[in-house]
Amino acid sequence: MGIVKKTVKAITIDADKCNGCRACELICSSFHALPRYSSNNPARSRIRVVREPLRDIYIPVFAGEYTASECTGRDQYIIDGKQYEECGFCRASCPSRDLFKEPDSGLPLKCDMCEDEPPLEKPKCVEWCVNEALIYREYEEEVEEADVSPGDVEIGVESLIDKYGLQQVLDTIARLSKQ
Numbered sequence: 269m270g271i272v273k274k275t276v277k278a279i280t281i282d283a284d285k286c287n288g289c290r291a292c293e294l295i296c297s298s299f300h301a302l303p304r305y306s307s308n309n310p311a312r313s314r315i316r317v318v319r320e321p322l323r324d325i326y327i328p329v330f331a332g333e334y335t336a337s338e339c340t341g342r343d344q345y346i347i348d349g350k351q352y353e354e355c356g357f358c359r360a361s362c363p364s365r366d367l368f369k370e371p372d373s374g375l376p377l378k379c380d381m382c383e384d385e386p387p388l389e390k391p392k393c394v395e396w397c398v399n400e401a402l403i404y405r406e407y408e409e410e411v412e413e414a415d416v417s418p419g420d421v422e423i424g425v426e427s428l429i430d431k432y433g434l435q436q437v438l439d440t441i442a443r444l445s446k447q
């Protein structure tokens with residue numbers, strides 16, 4: 269397997285600058301709506317802001333990998349005197365909670381860095397964060413040729429197989445393809 273260069277897109281989160289305005293949630297859900305910008309619903313956003321105003325806690329979290337099983341750990345962190353639940357930081361679309369699941373279908377959501385053609389100058393949530401709590405950068409990294417992240421469709425099919433079994437998914441695809 270060969271080594272190839274790939275462009276890595278990364279967003280650094282400066283939680284101290286986040287005021288919990290949730291503009292990032294609105295624009296993400298709107299950008300990914302079909303047709304584009306036809307609706308907005310934070311429940312469909314691929315970034316969610318942990319908001320606890322009474323404790324002055326605002327933490328933007330990006331939707332990461334889908335996982336079929338929840339972890340057993342429930343660690344807690346104390347940072348600058350504030351206590352955080354481990355699940356609050358977790359990026360996974362996992363069975364133990366509704367976060368990062370499309371509300372109608374239950375399919376997992378994952379941040380795709382606003383992939384578009386032609387490419388955007390920067391992801392939408394970064395563009396809309398007037399407080400500059402989200403900082404975008406790109407850099408090159410050498411990776412194994414096959415180390416390519418799965419797209420939305422692959423993640424969705426995987427989660428359907430976990431939920432209903434391979435045979436039922438195959439039967440459904442075969443039935444739909446005849447329509």
Ligand code: SF4
Pocket residue numbers: 285286287288289290291292293317326328396397398399400401402
């Ligand atoms: S747009 Fe920026 S400041 Fe507003 S909630 Fe999102 S990350 Fe925080």
Ligand code: SF4
Pocket residue numbers: 295296297299313314315330331378379380381382391392393394
């Ligand atoms: S980078 Fe794009 S897809 Fe990812 S959370 Fe931000 S707006 Fe949503």
